[in-house]
Amino acid sequence: MPTRPVRPFPAVVLAAMLALVAGPSPLAAQTKPKILQTGIEAPASAIFIGNSFFYYNNSLHNHVSRLVSAADPAYPLRATSVTISGSGADWHDVESYFRPNALGRYSFDADNNVVFNKIDRLFDLAIMMDCSQCPIHPQLKPVFVDYSKKHSDTVRRHGAKPVFFMSWAYADRPEMTAALAEAYTQAANQNDAFVIPAGLAFARSLARRPELILHASDKRHPSLAGTYLAACTVYAALFKKSPEGLGYTAGLDSGTAAFLQTVAWETVKDYFGGAQPER
Numbered sequence: 001m002p003t004r005p006v007r008p009f010p011a012v013v014l015a016a017m018l019a020l021v022a023g024p025s026p027l028a029a030q031t032k033p034k035i036l037q038t039g040i041e042a043p044a045s046a047i048f049i050g051n052s053f054f055y056y057n058n059s060l061h062n063h064v065s066r067l068v069s070a071a072d073p074a075y076p077l078r079a080t081s082v083t084i085s086g087s088g089a090d091w092h093d094v095e096s097y098f099r100p101n102a103l104g105r106y107s108f109d110a111d112n113n114v115v116f117n118k119i120d121r122l123f124d125l126a127i128m129m130d131c132s133q134c135p136i137h138p139q140l141k142p143v144f145v146d147y148s149k150k151h152s153d154t155v156r157r158h159g160a161k162p163v164f165f166m167s168w169a170y171a172d173r174p175e176m177t178a179a180l181a182e183a184y185t186q187a188a189n190q191n192d193a194f195v196i197p198a199g200l201a202f203a204r205s206l207a208r209r210p211e212l213i214l215h216a217s218d219k220r221h222p223s224l225a226g227t228y229l230a231a232c233t234v235y236a237a238l239f240k241k242s243p244e245g246l247g248y249t250a251g252l253d254s255g256t257a258a259f260l261q262t263v264a265w266e267t268v269k270d271y272f273g274g275a276q277p278e279r
Contacts, residue, residue: 030182031112034189036272038238039161043124045078045104046238047097047160049151050129051087053167056216057224059083063231063250071241078117080104088131088140089147098122098158125238126155127196129165132220135183136176141207145187152191163238168202171219177203194237201233201267202226205260212231212256225260228252232264237272 013147048054048061061079067076069111080103097103104123106116128151134140152162166184167184169176180199202214214226222230228250232243242265249257 008126013219017080031180031185031189033185033195033272035194037190037240038125038163038194040124042075043074043238044123045119045123046080046125046127046163047103047123048079048081048083048127048165049092049094049097050081050083050127050165052085052221053129053132054081054165055083056221057227059225060234062193063227063248064234066248067231067235067243067246070246071235071239071243074262078104078107080123086131088134088143089128089156090143090256092151093127094151094154096129098155098160121159123155123158123160123277125163126151126160127163127165127234129167132167132170133176135187136179139263141183145190147189148187148193152193162191164188164193164195164239165234166195166197166199168199168222170231174203174206189271195238195271196234197267197271198230198233199230200271201264204267205229205263208263209259212259222251225252225256228257229260229264232261233267236264236268 010059046061048059053058059081061081065077065079068075082092082103083099084114100122103118104119106114109115130144131140135144148164151173155162164187166181166183169180179198181197184195184199187193205212205214213223213226214220214229215221216223216226231250235241235243243261244258246261
C-alpha cells in the first residue's frame with residue numbers, strides 16, 4: 001500500500017504550540033505598565049506600607065536607604081516603614097498614616113541621635129504591597145482591586161504618589177510569578193500608579209542562578225539575598241539608575257551583590273521597555 005509523503009511541520013505552527021505549552025514567560029508581565037515614572041524625579045521621602053515581606057532582614061526601607069547613600073552620601077532620603085505581620089492591603093488604615101505630627105516627625109541619625117524633621121510634605125511616595133497571595137487568590141483578589149484604588153486615592157489626597165510593590169512567587173510555586181506580575185500591573189494601570197517589579201527580579205535571578213537562595217526556610221519570606229535584590233530593584237525603578245557598582249552589599253559577598261545588582265537593573269529595563277536612561 002503506497003504511503004503519503006510526510007510534510008514538514010511548519011516552524012511557525014510548532015513555535016506557537018510550544019508557546020502555548022510553556023505558557024506566559026515568568027520573566028515578564030503580559031500587560032505592559034502604563035506609568036513609566038513615579039512623577040517625582042528626586043523623591044525625598046517614602047513610606048513603605050506592607051507586611052513581613054518588607055520588615056524581614058532589618059527592613060527593606062533600610063537597605064534602600066543604604067543604597068541611596070552609597071550612590072550619593074548627601075542625598076536626603078527619609079524612609080519610614082509601616083508593617084503588620086501577615087497583613088493584606090485591607091488591614092492598613094492608610095489615611096491615619098498621613099495624620100499631622102505623627103509618622104516621620106522624628107528619626108535617628110547615624111550616631112543614634114533623635115533628629116526632628118522639618119517636613120514640607122510628609123511623604124513623596126507611598127510604596128504599598130498586599131499579602132503574598134491576595135492579588136491572585138480567588139476570594140481575596142476583589143479586595144486587592146478595591147483597596148488598590150482606595151489607597152491610591154488616599155495617598156494622592158495627601159500629595160503623595162502611589163507605588164505598587166510587585167511581590168515574588170514562593171520558592172515551590174514559581175507559577176505565581178506571572179500571575180502576580182499581571183495582577184499588579186493591571187491594578188497599577190487602572191489607578192495610574194507606578195510598579196516596582198521585584199517579583200520579576202526574583203524569577204530572573206532564580207533562572208540564572210538557581211543555587212542562590214532568595215527565600216527563607218518557609219519558602220515565602222526573603223533571605224538576606226532576596227531582600228537585597230528587592231532593595232536594588234526599588235532603587236533602580238525609583239531613581240532610574242543602575243545599582244551596579246554601588247558599595248553597599250548588605251554583608252553579601254561582592255560577587256553575589258554584583259550579580260543581584262545586575263539582575264535588578266536588567267529587570268527594571270525590561271519591564272519598562274528599556275525606558276531607563278541612566279546607568
